Each structure stands twice: as structure tokens, then as C-alpha cells.
């Protein structure tokens with residue numbers, strides 16, 4: 017759903033707006049726009065901006081837009097510095113928020129990927145470039161928040177854990193080959209941290225290491241029950257440490273400025289969002305963007321997570337299912353909507369379901385297309 021709010025008094029000509037709208041709708045990442053299409057003067061209002069206020073082809077430098085939040089479809093990102101792309105993906109209870117990617121090229125020109133994934137796409141093969149980012153742990157964490165406010169209730173599920181059973185309304189996980197990719201890739205090793213605050217399902221830090229590890233590993237190893245071998249050639253993700261840094265995601269499920277550490281934590285997100293992933297990557301001409309950071313936050317403020325889904329489960333969210341889904345975003349998969357409810361990358365979470373813990377056919381094919 018698009019928001020119509022237009023908070024700008026930009027002196028765009030009619031042609032430029034038409035061009036920008038077309039560019040937005042066609043949603044081409046990295047589309048090159050003639051320099052002449054950029055406005056000579058760009059004055060953004062102080063109000064919240066939508067992607068239409070800072071359309072494809074505009075310049076974050078001319079518009080003085082770096083650090084401003086740009087919203088779309090119920091979510092948003094903080095405009096990054098030139099030479100950076102940022103993506104946001106939220107898994108929601110009601111499907112009101114999705115995700116998008118904003119790319120700012122090295123000249124400061126904006127482009128977007130606003131497509132919603134309904135069907136398979138073709139991916140661009142990436143070359144193997146080194147990923148040598150060293151986290152800048154010496155800098156302050158601008159997003160530091162009070163930690164203990166969002167601690168989830170302890171996980172007290174009793175009874176036997178339920179088995180993974182496909183939902184009847186969608187093709188089975190092993191027969192649904194649908195996937196879509198985000199245009200980014202981890203060329204090196206994903207080094208990830210866990211925040212030192214409250215965690216979903218009331219997990220201890222040690223528990224969370226293994227639970228999140230399981231989720232990340234499911235993606236890295238194409239873990240599935242369909243008989244697909246692991247052909248995903250990806251460096252094994254590396255858990256680093258507990259950190260006082262936070263996932264760079266605010267209470268509106270918008271990506272804030274990145275701090276250099278890929279952090280998984282719990283916190284308060286938009287009230288219909290189970291979890292949000294933000295990625296930051298560097299555009300790499302001709303190949304998929306080079307992932308530099310990916311943060312994951314579970315909404316422990318509005319939802320009750322569990323690590324053990326039992327037959328008596330009610331209104332609980334499986335932390336491993338959501339974690340595996342979010343890990344899919346980290347490594348470049350997009351949400352899938354429509355009748356694909358048995359895939360890990362299905363964009364609406366189903367409470368009390370463990371289906372997303374193991375990948376479906378489309379999830380495996382999507383990863384194989386990237387790695």
C-alpha cells in the first residue's frame with residue numbers, strides 16, 4: 017500500500033516527476049538516470065519523507081538528504097551516504113508492512129527496488145570479491161537504547177513440540193519453487209553479534225547463540241526436508257560476541273544509521289511487525305551488491321516468542337522460524353507473498369508454526385541462484 021503523504025515543496029518539473037514515478041514503479045535498482053533529469057534545486061521539507069519526495073534520479077547531495085528517513089509501504093530507511101544501499105524487510109502479522117531497497121550511488125544519485133515478490137526472478141551472478149570490513153568498535157553507538165525495557169517473557173511452553181506440517185492452502189514446501197532475490201550477496205563471511213539486552217522467548221545469551229546459530233545455519237546449509245543437497249557455496253557465518261551495540265532499527269521498524277556491527281537483538285518495533293532485518297551493502301557494478309552489515313531485531317515489545325511450539329501454543333511466535341526467515345533476508349532473499357505459505361521466505365508469519373525453520377524448494381533455489 018502506498019502512502020499518499022507528500023511532504024515536500026520540491027521544484028520538480030512535471031516531466032521529472034513523471035520520470036521519477038515511472039522509475040519508481042518499474043523499480044529498477046541501479047538504473048542510470050541522465051544527469052539532466054536531476055533537479056537544479058531541491059528543498060525537502062522537515063517532515064517525514066516518502067520515496068516520492070526523494071524520487072529515483074534525485075541527488076542526496078543536492079537534496080541534503082543523507083540521514084533523513086524515507087518511507088514506503090509502511091516501512092522506512094535512513095538515507096545512507098553515497099556508495100551505499102540499504103534494505104528493510106519486516107515480517108508482519110497483518111501484511112501491512114513489507115520492505116524495499118534504496119540505493120545511493122557513488123555520485124549520490126538515488127534508485128529504488130520497490131518490487132513485491134510474487135514469483136521467481138532471475139538473479140545476477142556475483143563475482144567473489146573480498147569482504148574485509150573491520151567493525152569500527154571504537155565509535156559510539158548512536159542507536160544505543162535502554163536494554164532491559166524490552167525483555168520478553170520467559171519461555172514456559174509445556175508439552176510435546178509440534179511437528180512441521182505444510183499448510184494445506186499453499187503448495188507443499190518441497191513443490192513450491194518460488195523465490196526472489198534482493199540484489200545483494202555476502203561475498204566474505206557474515207560476522208554477527210548478539211545484543212546484550214532482552215532477547216526473544218526470554219532466552220539467555222547462551223541459548224540465543226545456539227538458537228540464532230540454528231537459524232543462520234539453516235540458510236547457510238540449505239537445511240531442508242526435500243532432499244536438496246547443500247550446493248550453497250557460502251562461508252560459514254561466524255558468531256562473534258555479545259555486544260552493547262544494537263540492531264540499527266527504530267520503533268517504527270525503520271533502518272537507522274548503521275554502526276558497523278551486524279547485531280541480532282530484541283526490542284520494540286512497529287506493533288504489527290514480528291521482526292525486521294536491515295541490510296547495508298555497497299553497490300558493485302555488474303554484480304550483486306556487497307553486503308557490509310545486516311541487523312535483525314525481534315519485536316519483544318509486542319509479541320511473545322517461544323523456542324518450543326507445542327500443541328497448546330496460542331499467540332506465540334516461533335523464534336527459530338522467524339530467525340530463519342530473517343537470516344534469509346540477511347543473505348539476499350526477498351519476501352514471498354501470495355499462496356506460498358509453506359516457504360521460509362513467506363512474508364506473513366503464522367503464529368504457533370514451525371514451518372519456516374526448514375527451507376522449502378524456492379528458498380533453496382533462491383540461495384543457489386545467489387551463491
Ligand SMILES: [Zn+2]
Pocket residue numbers: 105106107341345350351361362363
Ligand atoms: Zn521477510
